[in-house]
Amino acid sequence: MTTLNKVPVTVVTGFLGSGKTTLISQLMQNPGGKRLAVVVNEFGDVGVDGSILKECAIPNCPAENIMELANGCICCTVADDFIPTIEALMALEPQPEHIIIETSGLALPKPLLKAFDWPDIRSRITVDGVIALADAEAVAAGRFAPDVAAVDAQREADDSLDHETPLSEVFEDQISCADIILLTKPDLAGAEGVAKAKAIIEAEAPRAVPVVEVAEGVVDPRVILGLEAAAEDDLDARPSHHDGHDDHEHDDFESVVINIPEAESPEALVAQIEAMAAAQNILRVKGYAAVAGKPMRLLVQAVGTRVRHQYDRPWGPNETRQGRMVVIAEHHDVKYDAIQAALGQPAAAAE
Secondary structure (H helix, E strand, C coil): CCCCCCEEEEEEEECCCCCHHHHHHHHHHCCCCCCEEEEEECCCCCCHHHHHHHCCCECCECHHHEEEECCCCHHHCHHHHHHHHHHHHHCCCCCCCEEEEECCCCCCHHHHHHHCCCHHHHCCEEEEEEEEEEEHHHHHHCCCCCCHHHHHHHHHHCCCCCCCCHHHHHHHHHHHHCCEEEEECHHHHHHHHHHHHHHHHHHHCCCCCCEEEECCCCCCHHHHCCCCCCHHHCHHHCCCCCCCCCCCCCCCEEEEEEEECCECCHHHHHHHHHHHHHHHCCCEEEEEEEECCCCEEEEEEEECCEEEEEEEEECCCCCCCCEEEEEEEEHHHCCHHHHHHHHCEEEEEEC
16 A cells, blocks of 8 residues: 555535535544544635634544634645645644545645645655535536526537636536545435436546535545545546646635624525625625624525525624624625625625
């Protein structure tokens, strides 16, 4: 075995809102006897996913084993962020037995795999496998393309045009890099939607890859941990739209962080988010909110106009009841004044 004595790393990738954090939370609760460490990469500067995971920490994955990279896409900050983070995890006592990396929904996995070739870490870690999550309902509906009908019309009109959209390229790169694909939220898609999503994935995948339906992130850890794929040695089998480029740009996407006032009710906040997403073609909204008269903090996760929410924990006695949301959209769809009017006051913006 070429991976003998190396710490295995599982890369969890997937489109926005596909359920990566839910999956990792479940793995932390059921790690198959392994001592885990987790690296979370946020797009935007609010550590929503990292906070959720730290609150799920257990002895086999204590809070100090959960690290956040919130300064940009993990595949673009290898030297500054990724390598030092991995080295810090490897220096922990006791050392993690398995590391899980949750990429942002907009990250391309292949440049990250190339980082495992760095001499400082290559001899110590290996990519056990790449797990791609795909939201069954969203894939079936073709939501990774902003306007599928317009793209099809262009294809018919002019074969010389580049028909790929940034979102479809991200989706295809994630599927192409995967060792196993988890089809999430099958209950929302229904049998017909699941079948359609599987057909789309099969058509995009460059090789035969297992596709497993997963609800609420529950999956036997034996299915996705211990694959021994050594993916860093298998890059040619994982084609990317960006092969031949030294890096990739994120100018197609933009995030803005919004401070939001106390909501009158969860339903009122959901209505605001739904209206904003529909009017402005927002891809993703996630964060926390304070609700009038409620001691609990409201966790909000939205993909397009589909909004999910739940109370996750009480506000701390010394904690400011301040709601914050990360709003992500394609660059040309971000209108700061409109987002501000829809939700609250912008705290920061990043391209």
